[in-house]
Amino acid sequence: MMAARRFKIPRLAQAVLTVALIYAAFRVVFDIILGQPIPASLMTMYMFFVVSGVFMVFTFTEESTQELVAPIRALVEDPSKKLVRNIVFLIVPLAAAGLTYMKMLPDFAAPLELRTIHPAPPSSAELYGKRFDLLNLTNPFRKFEKADPEKFQQLVAEGGAVYMANCQYCHGDKLDGKGPYAAALNPTPLNFQDVGTIAQLQESFLFWRIATGGPGLPKEAAPWISSMPVWQQFLSEDEIWKVILFLYDYTGHRPRSWEHE
Amino acid sequence: MTPRRAFRLLGTLLLLAFIFCLVPPDGTGTGSGAALAQQSADAQTAATGIAAPKLTAEDYPTIAGVNARVVVWLAAQLHLWFAAFVLAVPIFVFIIEAIGMWSRDRRYDDMAYEFIKISIAAYSLTAVLGGLLVFSLIVFYPHLTQYLGAIFKETMFYYALLFFVESAALYLYYYGWHWLQGGFRKWVHLTIGLLLNAAGTTLMFLANGWLTFMMSPAGIDPSGAFTGDVWTALHNHLWNPINIHRMVANVAYGGSIVGAYAAFKFLSASGAKEKAHYDWMGYTANFIAICALLPLPFAGYYLAAEIYAYSQQMGITLMGGIFAWLFIIQAVLIGTLFLSANYYLWCGMARSEGAARYYPYIKYIAVVLIGAFLVWFTPHTLVLTNEELKALGGPYHKYLGPLGIMPAKNTAVNVMILFTALSFLLYRRANRVVTVPWEKAGNAVQVALFSAGIVNIFFLGIYHGYFTNTVYKVASSIPQVITTLVVIAVSILIDAMMYRGAKEVAPLRWGRVPDRAQYALFLLAVAFTWLMGLMGYIRSGIRQHWHVVGVFRDNSPDAFTPTLGYAANVVSVGTMIFMAMVIFVFWLSQISGVKREPDGYWKEQRA
Amino acid sequence: MKIFAAVILFSLATIGFFTWFSNFGIPQVTPAPPPKEEVLDLGAMTMDQFAALGERIFNGRGTCKLCHNPVGGRAPLLDKIGEVVPTRLNAENYKGKASDVESYLYESMVDSSAYVVAGFGKAGTNDTVSPMPNVTGGSIKLSDAEIKSVIAYLQKSNGLEITVEIPKDAEAAPETDEAGPREPFATVEDMFTEFACVGCHKLGVGEEEGDIGPDLRQIGTLRDRDYLRRSLLDPNADIAKGFEPDAMPPDYGQQLYAVELEMIVDHLAGLK
Known part of the structure; x- marks a missing residue:
């Protein structure tokens, strides 16, 4: 529809061109300019x-609809277009067959995997040999943010030290998921700077995920091939809570909460 | 009174009803914790309670070859579809009849009668399906039925009694339509209509209480026994949110079904007069559906927020856990609803030659609608192949990822609603030109209003959604909604004033609308039915393996949560059964008017 | 009829599209099956459930946590069983017959004086008598199966291999209460020891007594008999300032005979 009118492009061609242009625009903008291609599964639905x-x-007006279908109708009904018709009627089934063939062809790519990035947490979890009520669990150090900012900064710094000693190899020293080992991992380590990760979650959720790591993922988050270690075997409870403080402090995100402040 | 004015009134009424509904039920302000504490305090005063039985798989009767869950599921869903339809139709029949009385326009009365005629045969099917549901519950889930019966015995008894009132009112309303005409008699008739609606709505509210009790039980003491009274059980946390959501959705649904009926009659009509009639009927039905559709996302949002407030775990199960993908299906369906409703309006512009002036704008509306829809449709979790995962550098998409969360979707849906309203404004203008001297100023104000509204919606969505505390992510949706509603209300008001005494450039010719538009109405009805089935599934499904959440565990072999594909298949089967039944009902209403006189069949009677 | 068929086809195609999308357009996640219900059916129990049962007993009815906690310092912490038990078994002052962690734990619960951790003995006994009551008697009355579940919990929480076996015989089920009516206690001192009152309250019957509950050595000057009786029957009715609710077992009304209850009330009212 954006196509210039003065060339008098036929309606059908206009429609096809519009779709093609939008597709090309998606490709150019996301693949080339932004460098973040749209996944094929989503692209199909978009298109x-x-x-x-x-x-x-x-098709919302009668004239436009007539114009749009006129070439198609002519192709099917017009006796003078016999040659074109035969060609088209040959190409269409061939194309369909070709597509089916391509679809059925076995390929060597690993099967599609779905990861629920934020699986619903259990209502309670057994960590450190104790049962934690995840629904009401809060960060024991969070209160110092208001009560004692100096102590809070100290705790954040301690959390930062723990992070640099343990986490940054994968999650990166900028918390962007691009640590030295990140490239070797699949799934890739999370980028905490992204608004879709820790900013969406409560601190208790992070505590649960850090403490139980990849093996602790619930079934719906399968496959369980996340290489996140089970940190409760390496870090103390307090260390995890401090790291969580650091994650939010460094990225500038706020943990999700349901109460208004 | 012109149809235009009548619909303005109708729209205002619906809006008012919606705003009234936004007022939260009492008790929600104190939070569920306080409410629970109160209930447990009450519980100690009661001597004994109704304990939830602990069942094993053997306690559930089976019939060979019958899947108990699917039977109850389908029976409940079919009952609900019909119930929604027969409850909704009297609501707008009542309003249309009132408009007809006020404007003394015969056509409204005729149309109202035709609407109610469709629903009358559906009424007995509703009751039959309700019976089927009760029987299948008794057969397959006897303990649950007994438990709920013990708690809700009063309401169940009065429910049955109220059904008589409803039936009597409906039959009187329908069969007395032509008898109760003129002056005082018409008033009596309208009053019966009011009674019918009051009884119907009360019935629905009672039944809603039973099912919301299963989701958010109230009056349960710490040991798990029910010790409250029937009002405590009825007035549980999710009762009012469900009441509002169902009420609004029923009206939209009823409108869409009647629209499909009109569309079919339009397609099969032979004469121009008949075509014009059914075109007008279809338009009215679609108008009702859209009016109720616009506030529906907000009612749904309110319900979801209350589910979160009641139980965060249930909330996460709903939105972030196993049901997260269901909302992508829902996005496709609601997108279908919005797009087909808009398409119908655009096609309807063909009714007047004057509309050609506005055709060039349609494509921009379409671009915005599709754009907003794509945002709405973008999932939070992307399905990625391994190459894509590598190319993106992680499971998160830098630019599409942020579109996956709620603030983006709220912004998108508000924009969609605004532009649907814009489509409607353009449609209204199609056949007229303004004569008031301040036309330019009026248009400028409207443009400014829409622009300011959109800017505000974007600001609220982007700033509060991405740059502030997460609390505001949820909170910012309220001012967004208010912005949308204010923009729609004020611009319709300005438009109404601008077009007072406007000159008609070309007559609005009912019946001159392409057949494609009628298919948009079918799409609306089918998508709506399917969507209701899907959302009915999730409403029930978030209870997971509980009959009554946290109180009465479901230990039947079917307690597991199925995959979405399985649920969708059941919904599809249900939709097809429903369609078959609806076609039967419509066919019945048609043959009742047919009279045949076969030659030589009856004995000649001697005079 | 043609129109009818067209409409039906159109509707079916729409439904078909929605069905297709739900089945193939989105990933199919199979939700986890419902969690197993924890029932006291020992035969059907998994070891995790058995240990969870032990955890509940440890924190609740067994009253273990009243003393075995890091706050009061009344009893040794149970977080390093794997390390300390082998050394205890070889210790000079070990008087029991246990040979491994499981039997040691069992023994410590029924015959706690077999080994007394230094500094935790009954006052005045030079760490030869443990203040810990026999968990099969008194107010705790754990069954054999329940003791085993506590052992399972302790082994699990210490990261040890769980060696206990879940008892299969129904008679060992926790609900069974084979003991008939017991003989009433003769003196208040016996009751104070048997019901582990001195574990939490100072009552002036031993040298070293607990401070988890209020000091009762002069309670008769502060409270009347009604108050004291109520505090025994319904401990949470009044909570003395500075103390936590729910610390005292609420079931002494069921544990004590009326005559015993009155004996204790008389005794306490007389402490001035």
Whole structure:
């Protein structure tokens, strides 16, 4: 529809061009300019709805609809277009067959894996030989943020030291998930700077995830191949809480909470 | 009174009803913790309670070859579809009849009668399906039925009695329609309509209490026994949120089903007059559906927020856990609803030649709608192949990831609603030109209003969603909603004033609408039915392996939560059964008017 | 009819699309099956559930945590069993017959004086008598199965291999209460020891007594008999300033005979 009118491009071509242009725009903007391609599964659905939208715009008036389907109708009905018709009627099934063939062809890529990034936590978890009520668990050091800012900064610094000694190899010294070992891991370590990670979560959730690591993921978060260690075997409770303080402090995010302050 | 004015009134009424509904039920302010403490205090005064039985798999009767859960599921869902339809139709029939009385426009009365005629055969099917549901519950879940019956015995008894009132009112309302015409008699008829709606709504509220008790039980003492009275059980945490959500959704749903009926009649109509009639009917039904559809996301949001407030674990199960992907399906369905409703409006512009002026704007509306929809549809968790994972450098997409969370979706849905309202404004303008001298100023104000509204919605969504404490992520949705509602209300008001005494450039010719538009109405009805089935599943599904959450455990072999694909298949089967039944009902309402006189069949009677 | 067929086809195609999308457009996550219910059916119990039962007993009915906690210092902490038990078994002052962690733990619960950790003995006995009551008697009355579940919990929480076996015979089930009516106690001192009152309260019957509950050595000057009786029957009715609720077992009303209750009330009221 953006196509210039003065060239008098046929409606059908306009519609096809519009879809193609939008597709190209997605590709150019996300793949090349931003360097973050849209996953194929999402792209399919995006394009499905783009096509629906284009269809809606091109068919909501009678004239436009007639113009749009005229070439198709002519192709099927017009006796003078016999040659073209035969070619098209050959190409369409061939293309369908080709697509089916490509689809059925075994490929060597690992099967698609889904990870629920934030699996629902259990209501309580057994950590350090104790049972923690995750619904009401809070960071014991969080209170110092207001009560004793100096002590809080000290705790954050201690958490930072723990982080640098243990976590940064994978999660990166900028907390961006790009540590020295990150490239070797799949799934890749989380980027805490992203607004979609720790900013969405409560501190108790982080405590649970850090303490139980990859092996502690619930079933719905399968496959359990996350290489996150079970940190309760290496760090003390207090150390984990301090690291959590550090994560939020450094990234500037706030832990999720349900109460208004 | 012109149809235009009548619908303005109707819209205002719906808006008022919605705002009224936003007022939270008492007790929510104190939080569930305090409420629970209060209940447990009450519980100590009661001597004994109703304890939830502890069941084993053997306590659930089985019938060979019958899946108990699916049977109850389908029976409940079918009952609900029909109930939603027969409860909603009298609501807007009542309003349309009132409009007809006020404007003394015969056409409204005729249309109202035609609406109620459709629902009358569906009424007995509702009751039959309700019976099927009760029987399947008694057969397959006897202990649960007994438990709920013990707690809700009063309401269940009065529910049955109230059903008589409802039936009597409905039959009187329908069969007395032509008898109770003119002056005082019409008033009596309208009063019966009010009674019918009061009885119907009360019935729904009672039944809602039973199922919300299963989700958010109240009046339970620390040992798990129920010790409250029936009002405590009924007035549980999620009762009012469900009441509001169902009420609004029922109206939208009823509108969409009637719309599909009108669309079918339009397609099969032969004469121009008949076509015009059913076009108008379809338009009205679609208008009702859209009016109720616009506040529906907010009602749903309120319900979800209350679920979170009641139990955070249930909230996470709902939005972030195993049901997270269901909301992607829901996004597809609601997107379908919005797009088809808009498409219907655009196609409807063909009714007047004057609309051509506005055609060029449609594509921009479409771009915004699709854009907003794509944002809404983007999931938080992406399905990635390994190459994509490497290319992105992690499971998070830097630019699409932020679109996966709630603030982006709230912003998108508000924009979609605003632009749907814009489509409607353009449609209203199609056949007229303004004569007031301040036309330019009026348009400028409207443009400014929409722009300011959109800017505000974006600001609230982006600033509060991404740059402040997470608390505001949830909180910012309220001012967004208010912005949307204010923009819609004020711009319709300005428009109404601008077009007072406007000149008609081309007549609005009912019936001159492409067949494609009717398919948009079918799409609306099917998508709505399917969506209701899906959301009915999740409402029930978040209880997981509990009959009554935290109190009465489901130990049947079917206590597991199925995959979404399985649930979708059940919903699809249900939708198809429902469609078959609805077609039967519509067909019945058609053949009742047919009279045949076969030759030579009856004996000649001697005079 | 053509229109009807077209509409039906259109609707079916719509439903088909939604079904397709739900099945193939989104990933199918199989939710975890419902969690196993913890029932006291020992036969069907997993070891984790058995240990969890032990944990509940440890924190609750067994009253173990009243003393074995880091706050009061009344009894040794149980967090290094794996290290200390082998050395204790070889210690000079070990008088028991246990040979491994499991039997040692069992023994310590029924015959606690077999080994007394230095500094934790009954006052005046030079660490030869343990103040810990026999958990099979008195107010605690654990069954054999329950003791084993506590052992399982202790082994699990210490990161040791769980060696106990879940008893299979129904008679060992926790609910069984084979003991008939017992003989009433003759003196208040016996009751104070048997019901482990001195573990928490100072009562003036031994040298070293607990401070988890209020000091009762002069309680008769402060409280009347009604108050004292209520405090025994319903400990949470009044909580003395500076003390936590729920610390005292709430079931002395069931444990004591009426005559014993009155004896204690008389005794306490007389402490001036």
